[in-house]
Amino acid sequence: MATNTLETSRPGTPDAERADECPEVSVVIPCLDEAETLATCIEKAKRTMQEREIQGEVVVADNGSTDGSQEIALRCGARVVHVKEKGYGSALMGGIEAARGKYIIMGDGDDSYDFRHVPRFVEKLREGYELVMGNRFQGGIERGAMPALHRYLGNPVLSGIGRLFFHSPCGDFHCGLRGFNREAIRRLSLRTTGMEFASEMVVKATLYELRMAEVPTTLSPDGRSRPPHLRSWRDGWRHLRFLLMYSPRWLFLYPGAGLMLLGILLMLWLLPGPRQLGTLTLDVHTLVYAAAMILVGFQAILFAVLSKVFAVTAGLVPPSPKLERLFRRVTLEVGLFVGAALIAGGLLGSVVAVGIWGRVSFGPLDPLKTLRLVIPAVVASALGVQIVLASFFLSIMGMSRK
Numbered sequence: 001m002a003t004n005t006l007e008t009s010r011p012g013t014p015d016a017e018r019a020d021e022c023p024e025v026s027v028v029i030p031c032l033d034e035a036e037t038l039a040t041c042i043e044k045a046k047r048t049m050q051e052r053e054i055q056g057e058v059v060v061a062d063n064g065s066t067d068g069s070q071e072i073a074l075r076c077g078a079r080v081v082h083v084k085e086k087g088y089g090s091a092l093m094g095g096i097e098a099a100r101g102k103y104i105i106m107g108d109g110d111d112s113y114d115f116r117h118v119p120r121f122v123e124k125l126r127e128g129y130e131l132v133m134g135n136r137f138q139g140g141i142e143r144g145a146m147p148a149l150h151r152y153l154g155n156p157v158l159s160g161i162g163r164l165f166f167h168s169p170c171g172d173f174h175c176g177l178r179g180f181n182r183e184a185i186r187r188l189s190l191r192t193t194g195m196e197f198a199s200e201m202v203v204k205a206t207l208y209e210l211r212m213a214e215v216p217t218t219l220s221p222d223g224r225s226r227p228p229h230l231r232s233w234r235d236g237w238r239h240l241r242f243l244l245m246y247s248p249r250w251l252f253l254y255p256g257a258g259l260m261l262l263g264i265l266l267m268l269w270l271l272p273g274p275r276q277l278g279t280l281t282l283d284v285h286t287l288v289y290a291a292a293m294i295l296v297g298f299q300a301i302l303f304a305v306l307s308k309v310f311a312v313t314a315g316l317v318p319p320s321p322k323l324e325r326l327f328r329r330v331t332l333e334v335g336l337f338v339g340a341a342l343i344a345g346g347l348l349g350s351v352v353a354v355g356i357w358g359r360v361s362f363g364p365l366d367p368l369k370t371l372r373l374v375i376p377a378v379v380a381s382a383l384g385v386q387i388v389l390a391s392f393f394l395s396i397m398g399m400s401r402k
Helices: 038-051 069-075 088-098 115-126 148-166 182-186 197-207 232-245 248-270 284-313 321-329 332-359 367-401
Strands: 005-008 025-031 056-062 079-083 103-106 131-135 178-181 212-216 275-277 280-282
Touching (some): 025 038, 025 088, 038 115, 056 069, 056 088, 069 079, 088 103, 088 182, 103 182, 148 197, 148 248, 178 197, 248 367, 284 367
Parallel strands (some): 025 056, 131 212
Antiparallel strands (some): 005 079, 103 178, 131 178
């Protein structure tokens, strides 16, 4: 997790005078033109920490504001970190990197989140939880605070997908008010620069088995007169895209296995001869589609395995014990043997087909009969070649892992 940042602190402010101290809590606020509401957010956070005797600081991660937000933050006693790389995730990564606290509470600067709830997060963090998520559906969403599209479709669907794909305990993936142990989150090596940063944090925290908890929080209508930076469909797609890319099982494995199984069953059903389905007669033409389903499905399964191995090798996800056990059993030699057997079976079927052709002096053939032999032979040969090539490729990636 790295980004280009430059820190500003006004001499004479409490934060500047205690520059060498290590506060327990850093409240990090990403900022892009939040002059209307930023002061309110900073004052709520600072006053709440003072009242609850929490030693803390407020860090404003500015992402190129042109409305004077930086000066407002400095006047309110916050430290300002200038983050050059654009994006919600970039701003937060810059703020997290510059924060000095053991615990970090992040929240938007539009006054939609209540920074008076900071102690709720700190309490859980002190108990040893490494990521504490706010849950707006438990705490309450005020009228007009969240568009109906987000409240009843976007957030529930994306959070549900996240729980399904990754078995995450989080009920509100996109709550912008959350707390975490700074060092624990830094170990996750977060990388996304946009709004999907919120999902990446939850997904990786789940994959790396960080201790997670939820606390109720509220959402109010933001106090800005300008439109929000969030773009519903664009940012929703970016969240969904991230969830899919981090779950090869749901993106490749399950669809591929289902498609391949359907193709195998269809092929076995059609091999003896034409089949009647109501008023439809299914024959070798459907058999060709069954063959395509088997090949495409198997290719998707290979993508799932290759994606998982690459993600582990690149450090994007933690090592998988199941994958390691699989590779101990399914070695290069096993893959080569299976691939060679399929290729041999395909060649044998092809030789038989050529023999049948020879019986008619290599003249015209009845495709309704010969294709029932040729198509399975071609499928077996193609699968064998794919397995041989994939076995070598996985062995190369295995050398990198070791």
